[in-house]
Amino acid sequence: MRGWLRHHRQSLAAALRRVARDPLGSLLNALVIGVALALPLGAFVALATVERLVPTSATEPEMSVFLDLGATRADADRLRAELARLPGVRQVRFVPKDQALAEMGRTEGLAEIVAALGRNPLPDAFVLRLAPGAAAEDAASRAGGLAKVAKVQVDTAWVQRLQSILALGRAATLVLAALLGVGLVAATFNTVRLQLATRRDEVEVSRLVGATDAWIRRPFLYLGAVQGVLGALLAGAIVAAASWYLTPFLAGLARLYGGEPTPILPPPMLIGAATGLAAILGLMGAWISVSVHLRDRR
Amino acid sequence: MSAISFKEVGKRYPGGHEALRGVTLDVEPGDMVFLTGHSGAGKSTLLKLIPAVERPTQGAVLVNGQNVGRMRAPAIPYLRRNLGLVFQDQKLLHDRNAFENVVLPLAAAGVAPRDAAKRVRAALDKVGLLDRERSNPATLSGGEQQRLCIARAIVNRPSILLADEPTANIDADLAAEIMAMFRDFNGVGVTVIIATHDLGLAARFASRTIRLDHGRVAR
Ligand SMILES: Nc1ncnc2c1ncn2[C@@H]1O[C@H](COP(=O)(O)OP(=O)(O)OP(=O)(O)O)[C@@H](O)[C@H]1O
Ligand SMILES: [Mg+2]
Numbered sequence: 001m002r003g004w005l006r007h008h009r010q011s012l013a014a015a016l017r018r019v020a021r022d023p024l025g026s027l028l029n030a031l032v033i034g035v036a037l038a039l040p041l042g043a044f045v046a047l048a049t050v051e052r053l054v055p056t057s058a059t060e061p062e063m064s065v066f067l068d069l070g071a072t073r074a075d076a077d078r079l080r081a082e083l084a085r086l087p088g089v090r091q092v093r094f095v096p097k098d099q100a101l102a103e104m105g106r107t108e109g110l111a112e113i114v115a116a117l118g119r120n121p122l123p124d125a126f127v128l129r130l131a132p133g134a135a136a137e138d139a140a141s142r143a144g145g146l147a148k149v150a151k152v153q154v155d156t157a158w159v160q161r162l163q164s165i166l167a168l169g170r171a172a173t174l175v176l177a178a179l180l181g182v183g184l185v186a187a188t189f190n191t192v193r194l195q196l197a198t199r200r201d202e203v204e205v206s207r208l209v210g211a212t213d214a215w216i217r218r219p220f221l222y223l224g225a226v227q228g229v230l231g232a233l234l235a236g237a238i239v240a241a242a243s244w245y246l247t248p249f250l251a252g253l254a255r256l257y258g259g260e261p262t263p264i265l266p267p268p269m270l271i272g273a274a275t276g277l278a279a280i281l282g283l284m285g286a287w288i289s290v291s292v293h294l295r296d297r298r
Numbered sequence: 299m300s301a302i303s304f305k306e307v308g309k310r311y312p313g314g315h316e317a318l319r320g321v322t323l324d325v326e327p328g329d330m331v332f333l334t335g336h337s338g339a340g341k342s343t344l345l346k347l348i349p350a351v352e353r354p355t356q357g358a359v360l361v362n363g364q365n366v367g368r369m370r371a372p373a374i375p376y377l378r379r380n381l382g383l384v385f386q387d388q389k390l391l392h393d394r395n396a397f398e399n400v401v402l403p404l405a406a407a408g409v410a411p412r413d414a415a416k417r418v419r420a421a422l423d424k425v426g427l428l429d430r431e432r433s434n435p436a437t438l439s440g441g442e443q444q445r446l447c448i449a450r451a452i453v454n455r456p457s458i459l460l461a462d463e464p465t466a467n468i469d470a471d472l473a474a475e476i477m478a479m480f481r482d483f484n485g486v487g488v489t490v491i492i493a494t495h496d497l498g499l500a501a502r503f504a505s506r507t508i509r510l511d512h513g514r515v516a517r
Contacts, residue, residue, distance in 0.1 A: 003408030205389050208351065209450070210379035211406035212372070298371065 007218060015222035019230070026230070029191055033184055033231025033278065038238040040177035041274055045239055045266045047169050053253065061136040061160060065126040065143050066151040075148045076124055083126055086142055088134030097122045123150060181281050184231070188224040188285030195220065196293045204297070217290045221283050228282025232275040239266045299363045300324040301458055301489040302348060308356030309343055317343040319513045325491060330484040332500035333493040335510035341493035342386055344510065345460050349378050361458070379407050382451035384461035388443060390435040396422065396446055397431040403454045421453040425479065441472040448479065458489045465494060473499060
């Protein structure tokens with residue numbers, strides 16, 4: 001048991017020494033893995049950022065129902081009841097034209113224009129909030145058919161479209177991550193295979209003098225894992241650098257959509273998870289490589 | 299129980315060449331046996347069957363009563379830890395020094411480093427190479443390399459020592475020295491089998507000699 005633990009320690013040390021002895025080769029290896037991992041990692045971060053920009057309340061579809069300019073308060077009361085009965089409608093809020101104008105007046109740059117207006121050009125309106133996933137288009141066409149309704153505008157169709165695109169993006173990122181994970185296994189398989197080729201005699205002699213397959217495999221497994229970890233850390237650095245570069249551009253976008261212009265650094269949890277996963281995948285590549293080598297020389 | 303027992307052993311290599319045919323022999327614990335025969339007679343093949351480096355295609359090879367021809371792969375390392383092997387092609391590692399070559403069997407067996415270092419020095423001392431522990435094998439003379447191989451074979455204190463042409467390519471004086479070494483090991487109870495074409499050498503030791511001829515034991 002003590003010997004076993006010692007060999008684990010020695011194997012890790014040997015793997016680190018091997019990396020340190022060939023810094024350029026190790027860097028290039030880490031770069032191959034790092035760039036591959038940076039793609040899904042970057043995609044995750046980008047998706048998370050876009051999600052943060054979209055106000056979450058907007059995932060429940062909203063629509064505005066504008067009344068005829070000549071609609072009376074009685075019309076409005078009748079419409080409120082009718083609109084509330086439409087399928088999927090959860091909340092009906094009345095926005096009188098005076099209030100709409102006042103809100104507009106508070107908007108910077110529009111105040112003077114509003115002040116210069118002789119009379120209120122805005123109609124009374126209802127803002128309907130629908131249940132999540134409700135058929136907004138269907139409700140809109142029914143509302144449009146009601147008397148004294150001038151125009152119906154589904155405000156949040158873009159949000160829904162965006163949500164669908166985000167869902168697609170998330171799925172695509174997972175596919176990408178899975179493919180690049182396979183790539184990582186293949187990359188470590190190959191580097192370990194090259195290592196095995198140069199250390200063929202050592203492996204052969206170790207076997208002849210009574211080394212178990214596990215003992216022979218161990219240093220290579222650590223080598224694979226260390227490579228995966230280095231690659232993942234490099235990927236984190238690549239994504240962080242890209243985020244830092246892209247943050248100013250994002251600030252403009254954030255203002256446009258009323259989100260928070262925060263920097264989009266990859267969360268430490270994500271880096272941690274990616275590092276752990278890369279270590280496991282590197283180890284898998286090494287495992288397969290050594291097993292194939294040992295089996296072919298039985 | 300014999301240390302080593304061959305029962306009607308045949309070995310046909312992939313490709314069809316029959317290196318051994320109907321070999322039956324017993325080596326008792328504490329024996330010292332010479333294995334002779336012409337080049338290609340099957341000496342190395344016979345020795346390789348004992349640590350399960352090669353498997354027999356017929357018959358049974360028993361080591362301390364265990365059928366090593368049928369042994370499962372995971373058990374083989376433990377078999378080899380009880381054997382000392384000197385290879386015809388030496389198999390020294392030239393990317394490490396003498397000490398590191400000799401320590402390999404102990405490291406593989408999980409012996410603690412301090413213990414291992416002591417035993418490596420004892421083995422190097424026994425073959426007269428204690429002052430060369432930092433030397434690369436390539437910088438050693440032919441005889442010294444051969445002795446380094448012997449040190450590696452005995453470092454794990456095996457009960458059976460198998461040496462394949464341990465005196466090839468070295469002069470008569472050195473050969474006698476090395477043979478004396480094997481006799482010393484045998485003197486402390488190690489079973490020793492030495493393959494050699496040097497019939498004179500075998501005769502001088504007046505030990506039991508098994509001669510192989512085209513894969514058969516010659517009478
Ligand atoms: N791996 C192998 N594959 C095929 N044939 C082999 C293999 N190893 C040995 N042989 C053949 O088996 C026969 C016996 O070989 P072996 O090496 O056992 O002979 P040897 O008695 O040790 O000879 P030498 O004195 O030259 O070392 C030879 O004809 C050799 O060509
Ligand atoms: Mg031979």
